[in-house]
Amino acid sequence: MDINLIGVPIFYGADKRGPEYAPAKLRDKQVVSVLSKHNHKIYDLGNLNVPETKEYNKFYAHHNLKYVQQIVEVNTNLAHMVYTSLKAESFPLIIGGDHSVGLGSISGVSKAYKNFAVIWMDAHADINTQDTSGSGNIHGMPLAEAMGLGYHDLVNVYFEGQKVSPENVFILGARDLDDGEKALIKEKNLNVYSPEKIREKGLENLVNEIVQEIKDRNIEAVHLSFDMDFIDSKYVPGTGTPVSEGMNIEETKVLIKSIVETKLVKSMDLVELNTLLDKDDVTADLAIDLLDWTFKHMR
Numbered sequence: 022m023d024i025n026l027i028g029v030p031i032f033y034g035a036d037k038r039g040p041e042y043a044p045a046k047l048r049d050k051q052v053v054s055v056l057s058k059h060n061h062k063i064y065d066l067g068n069l070n071v072p073e074t075k076e077y078n079k080f081y082a083h084h085n086l087k088y089v090q091q092i093v094e095v096n097t098n099l100a101h102m103v104y105t106s107l108k109a110e111s112f113p114l115i116i117g118g119d120h121s122v123g124l125g126s127i128s129g130v131s132k133a134y135k136n137f138a139v140i141w142m143d144a145h146a147d148i149n150t151q152d153t154s155g156s157g158n159i160h161g162m163p164l165a166e167a168m169g170l171g172y173h174d175l176v177n178v179y180f181e182g183q184k185v186s187p188e189n190v191f192i193l194g195a196r197d198l199d200d201g202e203k204a205l206i207k208e209k210n211l212n213v214y215s216p217e218k219i220r221e222k223g224l225e226n227l228v229n230e231i232v233q234e235i236k237d238r239n240i241e242a243v244h245l246s247f248d249m250d251f252i253d254s255k256y257v258p259g260t261g262t263p264v265s266e267g268m269n270i271e272e273t274k275v276l277i278k279s280i281v282e283t284k285l286v287k288s289m290d291l292v293e294l295n296t297l298l299d300k301d302d303v304t305a306d307l308a309i310d311l312l313d314w315t316f317k318h319m320r
């Protein structure tokens with residue numbers, strides 16, 4: 022299959038340096054040839070432009086949304102890259118950057134597909150808004166904005182209004198939720214599966230259950246958004262907000278394999294690799310290994 026590799030070297034959503042170096046790091050580690058092994062044609066489209074700004078300007082537009090203008094600009098361009106890739110039947114593979122890029126990816130997918138689902142693999146739910154976030158970091162918010170909740174400029178990225186309906190969002194691996202997020206999960210009855218719940222159901226079973234729901238709703242495509250912190254913190258030193266009690270690498274691979282084998286995944290993000298925090302490149306190497314695994318099972 023054709024794959025458009027899109028780097029998004031941004032750290033503004035995390036407000037911590039490091040994720041902006043991930044696209045270059047993964048290219049150094051031969052991501053293109055690794056994916057090519059599996060009979061894919063990789064078009065490396067380079068990195069999106071991330072506008073410079075001074076740190077003292079981070080609250081310029083909103084007192085609890087750091088770098089919101091820059092994040093809106095980058096995500097608008099990303100959305101269009103994703104949309105045009107899908108229209109050309111090339112799989113958009115987005116390499117972050119922090120997880121704020123999830124908003125742009127989903128927005129692009131949303132213009133291409135009327136009826137799609139999002140599988141969000143993450144230690145966090147990333148469904149804060151400017152009113153519930155304790156950090157003001159936009160990487161903790163993209164999924165809320167994609168569901169139409171939060172600050173207008175973010176909600177209306179690329180085109181006006183909601184990008185994905187809450188019932189089509191599946192959050193896997195969540196184990197560090199803020200109070201406002203817990204309230205929203207209840208209110209919208211969101212599909213959230215902690216590692217504990219995933220193990221209890223059985224990994225493949227859980228995916229089958231999700232796939233059944235997706236098929237019942239005639240979903241045409243799945244966007245897979247993978248945050249490195251999905252994996253237990255002991256395996257991923259190179260991520261900005263690590264959380265313990267996560268799934269191990271084998272379990273992660275089982276999940277990814279069964280998700281990908283549905284043939285529904287049409288786009289993917291890999292985010293929150295922080296090269297400055299990494300130890301001996303273990304997290305970067307793991308990111309490569311996971312991409313290798315993912316695209317080996319993608320037909």
Ligand SMILES: NC(=[NH2+])NCCC[C@H](N)C(=O)O
Binds near residue numbers: 119145155158
């Ligand atoms: N994509 C991420 N790593 N998100 C971490 C979010 C952490 C915290 N819930 C916050 O909103 O600030």
Ligand SMILES: [Mn+2]
Binds near residue numbers: 145
């Ligand atoms: Mn995340």
